[in-house]
Amino acid sequence: MKVLARLWREQRVALVAFGLAAVLALFFAVKLLVLTIYWSDPAHRQVDPAPWMTAGYLARSWHVSREDLDPVLGVERVGRVPLKDIAAMTGKPVEQLIDELRAALPAMTAHHMGN
Amino acid sequence: MPEQITDAFLALLPVYGPWLLGLTTYLSCLALPVPSSLMMIASGAFVASGDLSGAVMIGSAFGGAVLGDQTGFHLGRRATRFLPDDGSPKGKLLREAIHKLQAKGWMTVYLSRWLFSPLGPYVNLAAGATGYSRRAFSLADLAGEATWVALYIGLGITFGANLTAASEFAANMLGLIAAGVIALGLLWWLWRAAHAPTQD
Numbered sequence: 001m002k003v004l005a006r007l008w009r010e011q012r013v014a015l016v017a018f019g020l021a022a023v024l025a026l027f028f029a030v031k032l033l034v035l036t037i038y039w040s041d042p043a044h045r046q047v048d049p050a051p052w053m054t055a056g057y058l059a060r061s062w063h064v065s066r067e068d069l070d071p072v073l074g075v076e077r078v079g080r081v082p083l084k085d086i087a088a089m090t091g092k093p094v095e096q097l098i099d100e101l102r103a104a105l106p107a108m109t110a111h112h113m114g115n
Numbered sequence: 116m117p118e119q120i121t122d123a124f125l126a127l128l129p130v131y132g133p134w135l136l137g138l139t140t141y142l143s144c145l146a147l148p149v150p151s152s153l154m155m156i157a158s159g160a161f162v163a164s165g166d167l168s169g170a171v172m173i174g175s176a177f178g179g180a181v182l183g184d185q186t187g188f189h190l191g192r193r194a195t196r197f198l199p200d201d202g203s204p205k206g207k208l209l210r211e212a213i214h215k216l217q218a219k220g221w222m223t224v225y226l227s228r229w230l231f232s233p234l235g236p237y238v239n240l241a242a243g244a245t246g247y248s249r250r251a252f253s254l255a256d257l258a259g260e261a262t263w264v265a266l267y268i269g270l271g272i273t274f275g276a277n278l279t280a281a282s283e284f285a286a287n288m289l290g291l292i293a294a295g296v297i298a299l300g301l302l303w304w305l306w307r308a309a310h311a312p313t314q315d
Contacts, residue, residue: 017297
């Protein structure tokens, strides 16, 4: 306590700054912990399909195999091609392809997880 | 950065992978507003999904960043007139960078690569302009950029299946490290002050 009183007298700015930095560090630590718990649930990691994603990216995010997506995509074993280009290859709007994926993915994941 | 631009960058990534990533890290080291952190996380994700090669992506991100830093250093060396003037916000960042550099050169260069990365481009210019040794700069720079690239691409490989998750992790982790480093530094300062002979 005597040390604290002395520091408060002589090093007030440093003491306050230390307090703020410590609170901030604690804040980030708690947030990191909350994020870890939230994102460790596989269901939270499944991303909504977006035009920039590749088949491999979606397959990994939804825990399905790449080949499972072929019937929905309308192309076979497509390489590193974003969804918007796959849509162009098959002649449909990317929004339609995304809607079809949104409808199909949950069932595929359930199937893969053995439900 | 607007979402459409970020998405456009991301859509080009699987197609032009290493070139695009190298260019992004190069430009970001010159203080240009490109989404380099997000691009590195996404690259890591595409590495994990088997779309891109890990070694090639790490190499191009690292190469682009080091080249960008060397360009900044060189610009600083060649022309002081490129430096922003004192009144502007960039000028303030620059003065802060010069001050830090003179106090603890290699540590400033190293930490401004990844932990305090918004300072990085200004530290490059300042190091060049204030006559800091190129060899010392380059060594700290190589170590710092290696940390930066490993951190973000590693995060992308681990958590990249969801970019939001990976970005949140990165932001909070760097926040925790930065606040922790500052808190420890101040604690050391206070500890020394508490053990010094009394002033009054």
